[in-house]
Amino acid sequence: MKKLLFILTGFISVSFVFAQDCKMYFPADEGTQIEITNYDKKDKVVGSSVQKIADKETSGDDVTLTVSQETFDKKGEKIMEGDFTVSCHDGKFYMDMRNFLDSEAMAAYKDMEVEVDATDMVFPSEMSVGDKLPDASITVTINSSGMTMFTMKVWVTNRMVEAREQITTSAGTFDCLKMSYDTETKMMIKVQSKAVQWIAEGVGMVRSESYNKNGKLEGYSVLTALKN
Helix, strand or coil: CHHHHHHHHHHHHHHHHHHHCCCCCCCCCCCCEEEEEEEECCCCEEEEEEEEEEEEEEECCEEEEEEEEEEEECCCCEEEEEEEEEEEECCEEEECHHHHCCHHHHHHHCCCEEEEEEECEEEECCCCCCCEECCEEEEEEEEECCEEEEEEEEEEEEEEEEEEEEEEECCEEEEEEEEEEEEEEECCCEEEEEEEEEEECCCEEEEEEEEECCCCEEEEEEEEEEEC
């Protein structure tokens, strides 16, 4: 009986440590606000977004954040708003793939019915340079008056941890994991691209660069403000 109790106690302890070991690659305090500015390949501002943690739910060791997002064009006029979620459970961090949709493109369909089916982007608690990470995907179906207008699919593949680097922006200096991945978008035609992203624990995306399939820079996004 004592031996069984010891085994059970050990199992519970290991499970507790594993659950607690989840690292949030996003701010965790309700009310925190993030500003991201988007640039083209010539360093001109083409838009921005403001993300705010609107709600935080905890269940045991699991944490789910609801993030409200407003998207603005290059003139600062709001073109879209909506919510997405990020969560931490089972020792892994999950990013809602809706955060990776082109907000300016989606703004054209804000008055239509939008159906989303996604496999969230997963970040294991412990990541090392050279690690390959799980694929992610999202399917968006646009309906109007009960009819399907079109379906868009996005696949994120070949995700890899490339390096550990320090990145400085107007929001501060952050210790980041540099990651790369391929994307394929299929709507009317198929478009392939590559991306490099720097993320920091407790912050999220600090910088992201987008390249075409030939490796030429198309644009980038930078964390420009972080307000608690």
